[in-house]
């Protein structure tokens with residue numbers, strides 16, 4: 193029985209009592225009848241949603257449940273705490289599969305169990321697509337590319353794009369990572385010299401966002417966005433608008449998850465999102481106009497645009513119409529967003545963690561010096577043929593990156609909704625159940641990571657407990673819907689850290705708020721005011 197349907201016996205009871213009351217008390221049937229009826233149905237609905245349904249009728253009633261009143265559910269901690277933090281606590285109290293409530297008694301499941309995660313991500317991923325409501329919110333900025341496609345269409349797009357993310361393809365992109373990272377470091381140095389100081393305080397997330405945006409532009413589409421050289425470009429402005437964290441924006445974003453139509457309310461946040469969407473769409477259109485022809489000629493190229501162009505030609509060769517302009521544009525929008533903010537946020541959080549763990553920072557810098565001494569030589573210029581610039585050779589760097597991505601996952605959660613009835617780890621899960629996999633909870637569960645799950649410790653990766661399985665680390669999700677750009681992001685992040693740490697020693701800027709105090713979720717988990725660090729040159733000679 194659906195909780196939203198008022199059962200026929202209740203309607204019959206309400207009508208009969210309405211009629212009886214009106215007759216008994218000599219009241220006119222209008223307007224007393226409708227009032228009595230509404231009162232009875234309302235009372236019944238409240239009792240049904242808050243008690244009868246969740247306790248006695250719901251097919252999910254056997255799932256361990258977080259205490260609270262289902263009518264308003266656990267909305268307050270979910271809204272006011274960091275994304276994933278309440279669920280981390282509830283999983284610790286109630287186990288790896290839990291039920292909690294959104295307002296009006298809407299049930300939600302959160303899974304942090306290896307087999308259950310495997311079920312959702314590998315065994316039956318297409319029975320658990322992203323809910324329409326979540327998509328409607330994301331589509332404005334991401335376009336309808338591979339991230340939001342489902343089922344056969346998703347499998348087709350993924351197959352087209354896969355070659356662009358193979359190890360050999362990433363190797364061809366690595367020189368771009370180095371060139372842009374070195375350009376960023378040079379520009380930072382210029383800023384310090386201009387200020388005439390011996391150290392500088394800068395917001396590292398903004399720098400990294402510009403750098404990774406330029407990287408995805410060049411590596412993904414052979415297009416020079418140039419946001420490192422010009423911080424005021426409209427495209428950067430657009431992404432800044434998306435991350436506006438003032439109170440009214442947060443409330444409206446929350447509202448849109450429930451009422452998508454609220455995007456038409458003439459509020460500042462809706463105007464900002466529309467402006468951002470327009471700018472990002474324009475940028476994607478420019479990329480197609482300027483680069484598609486070139487990409488069509490580059491038959492051996494593996495960047496995203498070349499792969500889309502080749503697919504387009506394949507259709508045309510078969511006499512079919514080919515991909516629509518909107519399909520290509522939306523795919524570019526997807527990669528522009530998914531391919532830059534995530535890595536920038538992950539790298540910025542790593543810089544923050546290293547700034548509050550100076551001994552780890554020193555150790556990492558010494559490793560970089562040992563493997564890549566040329567980075568500390570002011571006369572060195574990048575040479576793309578240098579095998580020594582492979583950042584995967586540095587074991588401690590690998591540990592630091594993994595641990596930072598475990599400890600603060602840039603995408604803290606993913607949401608799914610079942611299409612058909614299913615059984616997950618013995619629990620019957622009816623169609624239309626909304627389920628969460630929260631990396632920000634799963635990555636910290638003691639049953640995977642041990643008692644020190646909440647400690648930031650890169651060395652753990654040298655000696656993982658046997659309980660750690662692939663699904664204990666959900667930063668990139670898993671399975672056919674897992675992050676397509678995982679290897680791309682991992683190498684990019686390492687290159688960025690090699691360059692930044694060989695140039696700068698980072699300390700936390702205690703004149704600013706602790707970024708860990710207020711992490712906000714909007715596509716990624718980012719600090720409200722960015723991450724400001726005090727940077728001092730490692731080698732004076734690097735700065736002339």
Ligand code: HEM
Pocket residue numbers: 338339340350408526527530531532534535538601602603605606607666667668669672673674675676677678680681
């Ligand atoms: C540290 C950086 C990154 C993290 C933590 C990350 C994380 C994720 C996660 C969790 C998902 C699954 C989202 C969901 O389905 O709910 C995802 C999907 C995706 N990511 Fe990443 N990502 C990162 C970097 C990148 C980069 C650099 C690219 C592209 C160059 C990229 C491209 C994609 C794409 C295309 C998908 C959609 C995959 C699909 O649905 O088949 N990501 N990413």
